[in-house]
Amino acid sequence: MMDREWNDSQPIYRQLRDRVVAMILDGVLKEGDPLPSVRNVAAEYRVNHLTVLKGYQQLVDEQLVESKRGLGMFINAGARNLLLQGERQKFLAEEWPRVRATIQRLGLKPEELLDGGATRRSKQAAEEKPKP
Amino acid sequence: MMDREWNDSQPIYRQLRDRVVAMILDGVLKEGDPLPSVRNVAAEYRVNHLTVLKGYQQLVDEQLVESKRGLGMFINAGARNLLLQGERQKFLAEEWPRVRATIQRLGLKPEELLDGGATRRSKQAAEEKPKP
DNA sequence: GCTAGTGATATAGTTAACTATAACAGTATA
DNA sequence: TATACTGTTATAGTTAACTATATCACTAGC
Incomplete structure (x- = not known):
């Protein structure tokens, strides 16, 4: 809803990545949980879905998240x-x-x-x- | 000499600005002092001189520095x-x-x-x- | 099969940051 | 005057970030 979400000192996709990381550390997202869908997040923050995907892909690259086409993206064990x-x-x-x-x-x-x-x-x- | 000077989390011109700010706060640069010349800095850090100028212009906009064409840029009083x-x-x-x-x-x-x-x-x- | 939800890929366009190169303009000094 | 420093402007090209739009691919549930 708010659009003052973004800090100009860092690209949006990295801020999205950091946001999810914070949620994992805070226990808001636990192992096995699905993270908010790319399209939902894109709509909610009025951002292109490719930007969200890019942020999420970082998490995949870091082994923190697994992607299941057709289902969603999920927090890995040990994340x-x-x-x-x-x-x-x-x-x-x-x-x-x-x-x-x-x-x-x-x-x-x-x-x-x-x-x-x-x-x-x-x-x-x-x-x-x-x-x- | 070193080229690992730059942090990828922020544009170079802003890091240059922050570097000068740090020098002012640390007392390395005092009021009236000239700051390292645009071209020198550009050469030393192997960066385009326009990038350096952009960082310095930020300081001018913040009233911290005054530019004197042909002479250099100088720390303002009260900076x-x-x-x-x-x-x-x-x-x-x-x-x-x-x-x-x-x-x-x-x-x-x-x-x-x-x-x-x-x-x-x-x-x-x-x-x-x-x-x- | 159909629909609605997932992620993924393709194409194309805008903007900001940075680059290279060149030329211009002012000041100091030999 | 000539040289060597300063900052400044102009032109043009590359790359990364972000955008819009459309399409493909997979899964679940009706």
């Missing part, structure tokens, strides 16, 4: 554990270092961000002393 | 404070919620993320219980 390993490694190696650097650069306190609510207002002044 | 405000807001509103959700989803512990190097090996078992 969640596979993800917990792979995504952790990817996150720690590729994303977190960058994010962590940004946090330090902005003078934000990691502890504040990690504990409690993410919405807490940072009342820090915007005046900081440069590094050297 | 750093402007950034500390704007980038904090952007980060907290757009990036952090997504990252935070990922962290929880992967069952990563704040201590793991904060201590020492981000490269520490996560020895957690890949077995977790789903949400519901």
